[in-house]
Amino acid sequence: MKHTSLGEWLLYGAICAYLLLIYLLPSQAWLGFTINALIVTILSVAWNLLGGFGGQMSFGHAALFGTGAYVTAILQVKLGVNPWLAAGLAVVAATLVAGFIGALSFRYGLRGSYFALVTLAFAEVLRILASSFAFTGGGQGILVPYKAGLANFQFADRITTYTLVLVMVAVAMLITVAVQRSRFGAYLIAIRENEEAAKALGIDTFRTKVLAMMLSGAIGGAAGVAYLQTYLFIDAPIAYGSTMSIEALLGPIIGGAGTIWGPVVGTLSLHLLGEGAKHLVSGAPGLNLVLYGVLLLVILRYLPDGIVGFARGIGRTGQAAAVSVKEAQ
Amino acid sequence: MSHNDSKSFTLSRRNLLKAGAATAFAGTIAAPTVLRAQAATIKVGVLEPLTGNLAYNGTQARAGAQFAIDAINAAGGIKSMGGAKLEAVVADAQSRPDVAAAAVDTLAQAGVVAFIGCQASALGLASSQAAARYNLAQVFDVGTAEQVVERGLKNVFRFTPGVNKCTSTALDNLKLLNQNAGNVVKTAAIVYEDGPFGSNMAKLLNERLPQIGIQVVESIGHPTPQRDFTNIVLRLKAAKPDMIIPSNYINEYTLFAMGLRQQRLEAKAIYSILGGAASNIKFVREHNEAAQYVMDCNHWYDPRKPESQALAKTAAAAKLDMTYDIMVAYACIQLIADSLERSASNDREKMIEALSTSTYSGSIMPYGPTKFVNGNNEAAQPVNTQIRGEKIELVFPKEYATAEAVFPIPARG
Numbered sequence: 001m002k003h004t005s006l007g008e009w010l011l012y013g014a015i016c017a018y019l020l021l022i023y024l025l026p027s028q029a030w031l032g033f034t035i036n037a038l039i040v041t042i043l044s045v046a047w048n049l050l051g052g053f054g055g056q057m058s059f060g061h062a063a064l065f066g067t068g069a070y071v072t073a074i075l076q077v078k079l080g081v082n083p084w085l086a087a088g089l090a091v092v093a094a095t096l097v098a099g100f101i102g103a104l105s106f107r108y109g110l111r112g113s114y115f116a117l118v119t120l121a122f123a124e125v126l127r128i129l130a131s132s133f134a135f136t137g138g139g140q141g142i143l144v145p146y147k148a149g150l151a152n153f154q155f156a157d158r159i160t161t162y163t164l165v166l167v168m169v170a171v172a173m174l175i176t177v178a179v180q181r182s183r184f185g186a187y188l189i190a191i192r193e194n195e196e197a198a199k200a201l202g203i204d205t206f207r208t209k210v211l212a213m214m215l216s217g218a219i220g221g222a223a224g225v226a227y228l229q230t231y232l233f234i235d236a237p238i239a240y241g242s243t244m245s246i247e248a249l250l251g252p253i254i255g256g257a258g259t260i261w262g263p264v265v266g267t268l269s270l271h272l273l274g275e276g277a278k279h280l281v282s283g284a285p286g287l288n289l290v291l292y293g294v295l296l297l298v299i300l301r302y303l304p305d306g307i308v309g310f311a312r313g314i315g316r317t318g319q320a321a322a323v324s325v326k327e328a329q
Numbered sequence: 330m331s332h333n334d335s336k337s338f339t340l341s342r343r344n345l346l347k348a349g350a351a352t353a354f355a356g357t358i359a360a361p362t363v364l365r366a367q368a369a370t371i372k373v374g375v376l377e378p379l380t381g382n383l384a385y386n387g388t389q390a391r392a393g394a395q396f397a398i399d400a401i402n403a404a405g406g407i408k409s410m411g412g413a414k415l416e417a418v419v420a421d422a423q424s425r426p427d428v429a430a431a432a433v434d435t436l437a438q439a440g441v442v443a444f445i446g447c448q449a450s451a452l453g454l455a456s457s458q459a460a461a462r463y464n465l466a467q468v469f470d471v472g473t474a475e476q477v478v479e480r481g482l483k484n485v486f487r488f489t490p491g492v493n494k495c496t497s498t499a500l501d502n503l504k505l506l507n508q509n510a511g512n513v514v515k516t517a518a519i520v521y522e523d524g525p526f527g528s529n530m531a532k533l534l535n536e537r538l539p540q541i542g543i544q545v546v547e548s549i550g551h552p553t554p555q556r557d558f559t560n561i562v563l564r565l566k567a568a569k570p571d572m573i574i575p576s577n578y579i580n581e582y583t584l585f586a587m588g589l590r591q592q593r594l595e596a597k598a599i600y601s602i603l604g605g606a607a608s609n610i611k612f613v614r615e616h617n618e619a620a621q622y623v624m625d626c627n628h629w630y631d632p633r634k635p636e637s638q639a640l641a642k643t644a645a646a647a648k649l650d651m652t653y654d655i656m657v658a659y660a661c662i663q664l665i666a667d668s669l670e671r672s673a674s675n676d677r678e679k680m681i682e683a684l685s686t687s688t689y690s691g692s693i694m695p696y697g698p699t700k701f702v703n704g705n706n707e708a709a710q711p712v713n714t715q716i717r718g719e720k721i722e723l724v725f726p727k728e729y730a731t732a733e734a735v736f737p738i739p740a741r742g
Contacts, residue, residue: 032434032459036427131528139529140474141451146458146482156462231430233455238426278421289380 006315008308012261015268022162031158037271038165039226043244044251044263045172046219049179051249052257054212055192057112060119061248063101063126064217066239068094068224070130073142073234078135083153083229091221098217102210111195120245127240141235144228153229165226169264172219176260179215188212192258220248254299256306265307270296370416371407371675373398373665374436374444375658376456376467381424385579386448386654390470391419393658394445396643400636401666409673415666422447426455433459442669443468443680445661448654450474457485466681468664470657471628473603478705485704486684488664489628489657489694492603495711496533499602499626502713502725504541506736513737514597518547518570520561520585522577527553530576530602546570555581558588565594571737572598575607582606586619597737601625608714608721610650620716622738624724629712630656631695631729640693660692664699667691695729 022034043065050056071093075086105118130136137143148156155161179185187208190198199205228234238244247267252258255266274292281287303310375394378387398415406412418439422429429452436444443466447453453472460467461482469477469487473495478487490498507514519534521527528550535545547568549561562585565573573589573596575582582605589596599607599622606612607625630637630653640659644651668683688698690708697708713725715734722732 027438029431029434029438032431036431139526140476141454143454143458143476143480145480146461158462227427231427231455232458233426233430233451235426235451237451243425 005312007311007313008261010314011265011307011311015261015265018268019166023159028158031162033271033275035158035162035165035230037268038162038169039223039230040247040271041169041251041264041267042165042172042223042226043220043248044255044267045169045176046216046223047248048252048257048259048263049176049219050212050216052252052259052262053176053179053185053192054188054209056209056212057116057249058119058216058245059116059249060101060121060123060245061216061220062240062242062244063119063123064094064098064220065224065227065244065248066123066126066130066234066236067097067217068221069228069234069239070136070142070224071221072225072228073137073144074135077142077144082151084151087153087222087225087229090225091218094221094224095214095218098220099210099214102213102217106206106209106213120242123240123242123245127236130240131236137235139236141233141238144232146232154232161230165230168222168226172222173260173264175215175219180260184208184211189258250296252306254296254303254306256308259306259308262306262308269307369410369413369675371410371413371669372416372418372439372441373662374439374441374446375417375419376422376429376432376436376444376446377419377658378424378429378448378452379419379421381422383424383449383452386471386652387422387424389649389652389654390445390448390658392644392647392649393640393655394662396640396647396655397659397662397666400639400643401662407666407669407673409670410675413669415662418444422452422456424449424452426451429453429456430459432456433463433465436460437463437465441465442675442677443665443684445470445658445665447472450477453477457482460484464677464681466677466684468661468684470661471654478703482704483685484681486664486701486706487704488661488692488699488706488709490709490711491705492529492533494709495603495626496530496537498711499600499713500537500541502626503543503600506734507541507543510736512542514543514571516546516568516570517543517572517574518549518565518568519545519574519576520549520551520565521575522553522555522581523550526578526603527576534574534576534602543572551577551581553578553581556584558585559592561585562588562592562594565589566592570596572596572600574600574602575604576601578605579609579612580605583612583616583619586612586623587616590619595738595740599623599738601627603627603711607716609652610721613716613719613721617719622715622717622735624713624715624734624736626711626713626725628653628657629695629714629723630660630693632723632731633729634693637693656693660694663692664689695723695726 022031047061050058068090071090072086075081076083101122105115110118131139148154187203191205195205251267252263254270256262273295277291375391377390395417398417402414406414418436418441420432420435422432429447433456445468447456448471450472453469457467461484466484471489472487473492475491475493517538519531521531531548538545575585601607604625607623608627613620641651644655667689668680668687672679672683685701690698695712700707712723714721715724717732724730724732724734
């Protein structure tokens with residue numbers, strides 16, 4: 001069993017303190033910023049389940065995010081379905097899309113960079129399709145009319161939106177914990193470490209990977225729903241563009257792929273870094289992105305195990321370190 | 330350090346403290362007087378895509394807004410508010426709708442009375458929806474999608490024309506030009522970028538051109554970016570259209586126009602609606618031969634107005650190309666200043682009221698008195714421009730024209 005080090009306690013404590021501080025701060029700007037960061041966090045948690053635990057590096061998680069957002073939008077705007085029901089159906093749709101992409105890719109044994117390219121291609125195909133058909137709003141996208149109310153899944157009070165998104169992040173993390181502690185999670189990690197060996201031990205690798213993809217799809221779809229209900233607008237470049245796919249994987253990689261807190265720590269840190277850089281060089285737009293990029297490179301260079309991996313090494317007790325070494329052996 | 334030095338330092342420090350205390354005291358007494366004498370500052374938001382793929386348009390628009398604010402402040406500020414000065418609060422939409430929406434929080438928190446933005450419909454749709462929560466007015470500089478004004482949002486004010494108005498005006502003008510030239514143009518080819526802007530325009534033109542007696546013989550889409558237009562130009566050479574309608578962004582437009590010249594493809598007209606480079610002086614300057622006689626129907630200012638001429642000089646002094654982004658952003662700030670003048674208040678609700686009832690006609694744009702219906706300025710109109718020599722001339726409507734339209738294009742050999 002792993003012991004949580006002092007560094008980890010401090011890191012998670014700081015994250016929780018920041019998230020609680022939002023309730024006390026009257027700043028709408030920070031509230032809006034954190035809501036946005038948390039929506040991306042949900043998608044990062046989805047990616048981490050497949051990429052971090054399962055070792056299947058997807059470059060097209062926007063396909064799942066976009067499907068969640070588009071299906072909710074189409075159902076409620078074009079077909080008049082109740083937004084809550086539409087949200088549920090959107091999650092199902094994203095799960096099915098993920099299952100389809102996963103089944104098709106894994107059926108033909110695609111791994112590593114080939115799997116990454118195929119997922120990227122799926123997202124691109126969906127982007128072009130979404131910008132071509134009238135029922136997806138074509139190039140104009142779909143705009144959800146602003147009608148605040150619980151029944152409409154829209155909240156005039158932004159703190160309620162924040163709470164909802166925060167709960168979604170917590171649920172996504174709990175799902176990850178449940179997966180990690182389950183037999184299914186063990187199979188998934190085994191596949192990540194050595195797929196051939198896992199197969200030799202009798203693990204149905206195809207089934208495990210497709211299931212992981214579907215679970216990831218459900219969470220990614222939920223992120224799309226949260227995005228749509230927050231910003232009330234979706235178009236093809238946002239939904240299926242590469243920006244979302246990159247954001248989905250950056251957080252876990254920076255935070256610590258294959259850890260429970262990695263995507264949360266990574267995504268929030270990256271967004272805070274971006275915002276900090278913006279404030280630091282507010283007079284020169286674009287310079288913040290340069291600074292952001294440089295800092296990102298520094299993190300990647302000096303923290304190969306992500307921020308969580310770095311924190312794990314701080315204040316580690318002798319016993320914990322010994323256990324860890326034993327685990328490693 | 331010598332003893333004397335130390336002494337003099339102590340003395341001067343004491344003196345400094347004394348002076349500081351005296352100043353603080355005097356400041357306390359005099360502060361109300363100073364506050365009364367100094368007019369308050371009114372914050373106006375400028376939400377533009379300063380980075381990302383729309384960065385060029387965004388930075389130009391930001392400059393235009395700042396030029397307007399400087400001009401208004403230099404002319405005495407908002408007189409009904411005791412000469413209050415305008416102050417720009419700039420936010421970067423990063424060419425992303427979610428960032429644009431999030432930036433509205435920053436603007437609202439900074440206390441802006443209204444804001445202008447965002448050079449693209451997708452950005453404006455998201456930002457205005459976010460601004461509705463704060464009852465904060467957004468004056469659209471460019472937001473041609475009709476969805477912008479179809480949502481019933483009370484805080485939306487699109488000052489410039491939408492795509493329907495631009496298309497109908499462009500086709501009416503084209504019909505008139507063609508009739509005057511003896512209907513020489515009978516066929517057209519559309520070359521469009523396959524994104525939202527180009528594909529929607531191509532669809533609209535395919536429906537509407539036959540109604541004015543022009544048959545579409547080719548409709549060719551291409552992605553953005555696209556760097557080689559040779560095949561497209563060769564296809565056009567085979568189709569032999571009388572008129573070519575490019576509907577794409579600045580780089581592709583420029584490369585396509587160069588391709589037409591390189592392949593010596595002669596057309597009777599090159600006609601654009603909201604064309605990417607057709608009203609851009611950079612295109613005229615850098616690819617002068619290819620740019621000749623290209624006609625566009627787009628946002629443009631009234632070049633005859635003294636304020637327009639002053640703006641052109643300011644832009645030139647700042648070494649900026651005079652593009653429509655600068656013009657529309659400038660005009661939007663003028664509109665906000667006029668509304669502030671009438672409402673004499675920093676209150677957001679009153680700003681929305683003042684904009685709703687605006688009949689302003691003093692902007693640099695060739696518009697009549699403003700009339701907002703569901704947030705759409707019914708008085709807004711695009712104009713036809715044509716590249717002639719080193720200049721972009723306004724050729725339609727006649728009352729604003731600086732040159733006669735040349736239609737069809739004379740044979741260039």
